[in-house]
Amino acid sequence: MSDQQTNEFKPFNVDVWKFDGHAGALIPLLQSAQDTYGYVSEKAIDYISHVTGIPSADIYGVVTFYAQFRTKPLGKHIIKVCNGTACHVNGAKGVYEVIQDELTITYDETTDDGEFSLLSVACIGCCSLAPVITIDGETYGRLNAQKLRKIIRDAKRQARDQAKAAAGEVTA
Amino acid sequence: MKTVTVGLGTCGISAGGEKVFKALQEELKDHPNGFILKETGCVGMCYREVLVEVTNGSGTGHLYGEVTPERVGRIIDEDVLGDKQIDEWLVSGDHREKGFFENQIRIVLRNCGKIDPGSIDEYIAVGGYQAIRTALTSMSPEQVIEEVLTSGLRGRGGAGFPTGMKWKFTKAAPGGKKYILCNADEGDPGAFMDRSVLESDPHAVLEGMMIAAYAIGADDSYIYCRAEYPKAVARLRQAIGQCRAKGLLGENILGTGFKFDIKVKEGAGAFVCGEETALIASIEGRRGMPRFRPPFPAQSGLWGKPTNINNVETYANVPWIILNGGAAFAAYGTQDSKGTKVFAMAGKVRRTGLVEVPMGITIDQIVFDVCGGIVDDKKFKAVQIGGPSGGCIPASMSDISIDYQNIPKTGAIMGSGGLIVMDETTCMVDVARYFLSFTQAESCGKCTFCRIGTKRMLEILERICEGKGTMDDLANLDELSDQIKAASLCGLGQSAPNPVVTTLKYFRDEYVAHIVDKKCPAHVCAPLLTYTINDQCTGCVVCAKACPTNAITGERKQMHFITQDLCIKCGKCFTVCRFDAVVKE
Numbered sequence: 099m100s101d102q103q104t105n106e107f108k109p110f111n112v113d114v115w116k117f118d119g120h121a122g123a124l125i126p127l128l129q130s131a132q133d134t135y136g137y138v139s140e141k142a143i144d145y146i147s148h149v150t151g152i153p154s155a156d157i158y159g160v161v162t163f164y165a166q167f168r169t170k171p172l173g174k175h176i177i178k179v180c181n182g183t184a185c186h187v188n189g190a191k192g193v194y195e196v197i198q199d200e201l202t203i204t205y206d207e208t209t210d211d212g213e214f215s216l217l218s219v220a221c222i223g224c225c226s227l228a229p230v231i232t233i234d235g236e237t238y239g240r241l242n243a244q245k246l247r248k249i250i251r252d253a254k255r256q257a258r259d260q261a262k263a264a265a266g267e268v269t270a
Numbered sequence: 271m272k273t274v275t276v277g278l279g280t281c282g283i284s285a286g287g288e289k290v291f292k293a294l295q296e297e298l299k300d301h302p303n304g305f306i307l308k309e310t311g312c313v314g315m316c317y318r319e320v321l322v323e324v325t326n327g328s329g330t331g332h333l334y335g336e337v338t339p340e341r342v343g344r345i346i347d348e349d350v351l352g353d354k355q356i357d358e359w360l361v362s363g364d365h366r367e368k369g370f371f372e373n374q375i376r377i378v379l380r381n382c383g384k385i386d387p388g389s390i391d392e393y394i395a396v397g398g399y400q401a402i403r404t405a406l407t408s409m410s411p412e413q414v415i416e417e418v419l420t421s422g423l424r425g426r427g428g429a430g431f432p433t434g435m436k437w438k439f440t441k442a443a444p445g446g447k448k449y450i451l452c453n454a455d456e457g458d459p460g461a462f463m464d465r466s467v468l469e470s471d472p473h474a475v476l477e478g479m480m481i482a483a484y485a486i487g488a489d490d491s492y493i494y495c496r497a498e499y500p501k502a503v504a505r506l507r508q509a510i511g512q513c514r515a516k517g518l519l520g521e522n523i524l525g526t527g528f529k530f531d532i533k534v535k536e537g538a539g540a541f542v543c544g545e546e547t548a549l550i551a552s553i554e555g556r557r558g559m560p561r562f563r564p565p566f567p568a569q570s571g572l573w574g575k576p577t578n579i580n581n582v583e584t585y586a587n588v589p590w591i592i593l594n595g596g597a598a599f600a601a602y603g604t605q606d607s608k609g610t611k612v613f614a615m616a617g618k619v620r621r622t623g624l625v626e627v628p629m630g631i632t633i634d635q636i637v638f639d640v641c642g643g644i645v646d647d648k649k650f651k652a653v654q655i656g657g658p659s660g661g662c663i664p665a666s667m668s669d670i671s672i673d674y675q676n677i678p679k680t681g682a683i684m685g686s687g688g689l690i691v692m693d694e695t696t697c698m699v700d701v702a703r704y705f706l707s708f709t710q711a712e713s714c715g716k717c718t719f720c721r722i723g724t725k726r727m728l729e730i731l732e733r734i735c736e737g738k739g740t741m742d743d744l745a746n747l748d749e750l751s752d753q754i755k756a757a758s759l760c761g762l763g764q765s766a767p768n769p770v771v772t773t774l775k776y777f778r779d780e781y782v783a784h785i786v787d788k789k790c791p792a793h794v795c796a797p798l799l800t801y802t803i804n805d806q807c808t809g810c811v812v813c814a815k816a817c818p819t820n821a822i823t824g825e826r827k828q829m830h831f832i833t834q835d836l837c838i839k840c841g842k843c844f845t846v847c848r849f850d851a852v853v854k855e
């Protein structure tokens with residue numbers, strides 16, 4: 099890879115590699131790439147390969163092994179449905195069905211307008227509030243179908259208003 | 271002056287703890303010298319979050335539960351400034367909470383919910399870093415190992431290997447450089463013991479690691495922490511920084527010449543990385559696949575060097591053992607399971623949260639005496655212990671003692687401490703399917719039986735849950751279970767069939783009901799349910815509009831009706847009904 103190409107691609111923090119210089123720094127580098135861009139792009143993989151000398155194919159193998167790494171960008175708002183045991187026993191499936199019904203996406207998908215992505219997580223860690231979801235990090239617990247439908251509709255309305263406001267600013 | 275302390279573990283934050291803390295900060299502006307505001311970790315009473323404790327100058331006080339920002343004003347006015355406790359919000363002294371703390375012995379959780387986890391000084395004030403000082407200044411590494419052997423401490427990560435022995439092996443292994451690893455991957459869904467300890471008392475874990483390092487002769491270490499635990503990672507990094515600043519990590523610790531450092535590695539979301547050889551591969555930057563043992567990490571671990579790996583809770587016990595003596599620890603528990611165990615209680619139990627009880631307690635005692643029994647007084651059906659590698663123990667066996675000898679006899683495992691309580695509304699076939707879908711997705715794919723066998727088992731379970739199973743399926747499940755257990759390299763595959771094996775053993779009639787009667791006795795498996803509308807119906811027509819097959823008929827403001835032949839059991843009517851008028855059975 100030429101210097102020119104590295105210049106085009108806004109590099110993320112590769113300090114871990116400088117400190118360490120060890121293959122062990124690969125996962126922290128990928129985490130840093132994902133923190134910067136929201137996902138691990140092909141360019142990021144090439145860049146890491148260039149910096150570390152680890153073949154891109156090996157890096158891709160590591161990326162696809164771990165659930166944390168995404169190779170596609172996410173929507174603006176992230177909805178996480180907890181599927182830990184406590185939430186499962188307390189009706190996480192019903193929670194998923196309501197969201198699927200409202201947003202017409204399933205897990206690991208993003209709505210067509212790019213607003214919402216739906217993810218399943220193993221355990222958010224507030225089993226006493228089961229079933230729970232988080233929207234952009236905010237937790238909503240002790241859900242039932244009605245409560246949840248209202249939460250999702252409110253989130254949709256908010257997202258629409260924000261998008262309108264942003265569009266307004268552009269045209270103004 | 272009074273002190274007001276807010277529990278800000280992940281559970282407290284999820285329940286709105288930060289908003290309560292902000293409201294208290296606002297109050298503090300109005301009453302600048304009115305009280306001292308502090309934060310702490312997890313008290314264990316997750317079911318009453320947000321928890322706020324008010325203590326007076328002499329350290330006695332009481333705990334309020336379910337605090338909201340709206341309730342803060344009254345707490346400040348009446349209790350903190352007015353000296354009048356608000357009885358109806360009290361948790362401590364509430365007779366309904368009797369037994370929760372009285373039946374616990376807190377060794378691992380000794381500081382959790384008491385001290386500010388962000389303050390090394392508070393940890394030191396309660397005797398923190400005394401144990402490493404004692405070890406470094408008045409004990410030889412052999413004496414430290416001897417003390418841990420006396421305590422009878424066994425690894426709390428699942429397998430229960432004697433900790434002192436592991437240390438002895440690693441110490442004896444040839445090879446100059448040695449490593450210490452702390453396993454904080456806690457991938458079992460429904461378990462949160464390690465997270466709470468890391469968030470509420472990170473220094474206890476660091477001190478345990480230091481003592482292990484001294485005993486073994488290691489000078490370098492990593493804590494491998496789940497990336498899904500951002501708060502725990504932040505707490506660890508902060509605590510490590512404080513130790514370096516105080517000379518408790520680095521060169522020449524406490525002037526004794528002992529040298530040691532700790533780094534944090536974030537996991538990347540793979541359950542199998544909790545397995546020790548996979549964890550090591552992951553730290554080395556590779557795909558986290560387990561490898562054949564021997565050699566065990568004690569001989570050849572991280573970067574091929576002798577490595578001691580223990581679980582978070584295992585390390586957190588160590589400072590207490592050094593300070594109080596191995597014999598004091600061994601005084602708790604049973605013949606071959608000493609000390610205490612922390613359990614994360616979840617599911618259909620009244621008091622969900624974190625409890626620490628002596629080994630050997632019975633399931634009944636923990637569910638009823640400590641945790642107050644089943645929600646809504648429903649019928650207790652089973653506990654699931656050990657997560658995806660564990661099994662379901664029926665209520666009829668709940669007088670069994672929880673220890674490393676008795677739990678495996680049931681077909682379950684002790685595991686790391688997740689305990690899910692199930693009642694009559696939990697379908698055991700669905701639970702088995704749930705755990706298998708987890709292990710199937712998390713299988714790393716190295717061993718054929720684990721990769722493909724679990725997939726076949728899952729397909730069978732899905733069929734049964736849909737009412738399409740046959741009795742032959744049960745025999746196939748048994749056979750596949752045996753094969754997967756025998757032909758898998760690591761604990762993931764070896765234990766993946768356990769949830770199926772135990773439910774088949776104790777709840778076979780539920781499988782048969784699904785297959786032969788096409789019924790789900792717990793009313794969970796949707797395709798086996800019948801939906802009807804009762805007289806709560808107001809005729810709002812919402813369900814009729816939602817029904818994708820037009821199976822629901824009825825006039826506006828008249829009771830509606832579901833034509834069973836047309837119903838595809840999607841459950842839409844049930845989720846949209848606002849009047850509890852749709853019944854599934």
Ligand SMILES: Cc1cc2nc3c(=O)[nH]c(=O)nc-3n(C[C@H](O)[C@H](O)[C@H](O)COP(=O)(O)O)c2cc1C
Binds near residue numbers: 427428433456
């Ligand atoms: C699939 C699998 C997942 C595991 N996950 C964890 C885990 O999350 N935390 C843990 O401490 N041990 C876990 N273990 C056990 C570790 O391999 C190892 O036995 C343990 O960290 C040793 O520490 P201990 O002796 O203190 O228990 C897991 C094992 C297997 C097979």
